[in-house]
Amino acid sequence: QKRKRHLEAWLWARSFHPLLPLGTPVPRAVTLGDAALAQKLRNAGLSRKEAHRRIGRLAGMLEIPASPIKVCEATVSMEETIDRAVFSCGGRSVEIKQDHLAKLRNLFTGNEFYRAVFLLLSRYRILQVHSKGGGNQGAIPQAVFRALEDWA
Secondary structure, eight states: OHHHHHHHHHHHHHHSTTBOTTOOBOTTHHHHHHHHHHHHHHHTTOOHHHHHHHHHHHHHHHHSOOOOOSSOOOOOEEEEOSSEEEEEETTEEEEEEHHHHHHHHHHOOSSOHHHHHHHHHHHHHHHOSSTTOOSOOOOOOHHHHHHHHHHO
16 A cells, blocks of 8 residues: 555656645656655665666656557456356456446447446456455545646
8 A cells, every 4th residue: 555655646746747746836746756756665675776777667658658459359258147247358357236237238328338348347446446445536635626727
């Protein structure tokens, strides 16, 4: 949990500079965020050189533009029980209660329903701290909303 919070704080500083995790505007957010993460990595036992190397690699990955996959050969399968449905793809599985699945089916207007449900549930799963759910609220502080409003 603690390591995850450190990484999230660093990602926030890198992705949304000049704002730091608590929404405080700081012009040197990237530099301060890198230094803070480097110190935490050194506290965890890495050498100064290795800590900066890893931060450099992470920063490089953030610079790579995300591009959607144009053709996807992955097949999503579904197995149903009395109260749940389990969707699987590429060795990963997510599940949903049958009544929630029925609601999604009624709301869905596109093609490839199984794939859409698998992606939806996978995205929610990413936000969870553990498989039972809960832990992360995915919320941002009020100061960030104010900064976004001022920017817009």
